[in-house]
Amino acid sequence: MRDEAMPWWRHYFDETFFRLHEPLFPEEESRREVGAMLDLMGLPAGSRILDAPCGWGRHTVLFGEAGVQPFGADLSFPLLSRAAGALSSAGSPVRLAAADLRALPFRDGVFDGVVNVFTSLGLFVDDAEDLRALREARRVLRPGGRFLLETMHRDDVVAAYAHRDRWTLPDGTEVRVRRRFDPVTGVSYERLWWRRGEERGEKRHALRLRTATEVDGLLRAAGFTGMRYYGDWSGEPFTHESPTLIVVAERRD
Missing domain, CATH: 3.40.50.150 (Vaccinia Virus protein VP39)
Structure with missing residues (x-):
């Protein structure tokens, strides 16, 4: 666990x-x-x-x-x-x-x-x-x-911040992403979902942008x-x- x-x-x-x-x-x-x-x-x-x-x-x-x-x-x-x-x-x-x-x-x-x-x-x-x-x-x-x-580069990322994104990999895996940026801490939080056929999963991460x-x-x-x-x-x-x-x-x- x-x-x-x-x-x-x-x-x-x-x-x-x-x-x-x-x-x-x-x-x-x-x-x-x-x-x-x-x-x-x-x-x-x-x-x-x-x-x-x-x-x-x-x-x-x-x-x-x-x-x-x-x-x-x-x-x-x-x-x-x-x-x-x-x-x-x-x-x-x-x-x-x-x-x-x-x-x-x-x-x-x-x-x-x-x-x-x-x-x-x-x-x-x-x-x-x-x-x-x-x-x-x-x-x-x-x-x-x-x-x-x-x-x-934080300045550029924030200027065109992509709150949502999605793409498909060559093997057919579908990826969907949601992001949230905290302007005080400078941290970008990302939640990613993926699916390939019956397989699916979720991953999360946080990244400090400077x-x-x-x-x-x-x-x-x-x-x-x-x-x-x-x-x-x-x-x-x-x-x-x-x-x-x-x-x-x-x-x-």
């Missing part, structure tokens, strides 16, 4: 999550994102990169193909199992850890780069917990290492410097209308 007091992210990222979301991310799109991450971070071949959280490894595997040494960390055992299978199939070393972003099982200064994408920083909802995750990312970076964060000002404040509080902001993966300048907020920060000491 599920503990209702358990944080939503403890049970949300399961096989159902994978089945509902994997079709939304074509491999070529993920490949372009990996190329953009390496370009924006300016990391050469052979660099050690931590993908955290790595999910089912859609970027982790492609980092290996791009000539860097990928490591992955995630709390979801189902998704880590998927990532391990993908890495093995690609002939890449399986370097994965079941880990909380707030307590990474790596030594200080072992990575040249750390990436946190898909608005994963907002999972904890709370500023103090997200700050712990950022400080851990900085801790495992070597001096001079780069941290890349990609998240939805302005660039709030993100910048957290990064500075975590000890990062030299922040560079972008509005998309092509490196376009970040503006108030950018749907995506991408920032590259450094650990300089």
Whole structure:
């Protein structure tokens, strides 16, 4: 029986999550994102990169193909199992850890780069917990290492907030979503229903959306410097209308 007091992210990222979301991310799109991450971070071949959280490894595997040494960390055992299978199939070393972003099982200064994408920083909802995750990312970076964060941009999301949405996956699964945004806390609450034939289910999550000002404040509080902001993966300048907020920060000491 599920503990209702358990944080939503403890049970949300399961096989159902994978089945509902994997079709939304074509491999070529993920490949372009990996190329953009390496370009924006300016990391050469052979660099050690931590993908955290790595999910089912859609970027982790492609980092290996791009000539860097990928490591992955995630709390979801189902998704880590998927990532391990993908890495093995690609002939890449399986370097994965079941880990909380707030307590990474790596030594200080072992990575040249750390990436946190898909608005994963907002999972904890709370500023103090997200700050712990950022400080851990900085801790495992070597001096001079780069941290890349990609998240939805609150200003743009709120300007055209989609309270309802629906789509159909290639396997015929029908997905319906209802959302509610709290402008005081900055949290977006989502309730998702899915149906495929006689199968059906429901999932819920809450996600903290932040302005660039709030993100910048957290990064500075975590000890990062030299922040560079972008509005998309092509490196376009970040503006108030950018749907995506991408920032590259450094650990300089």
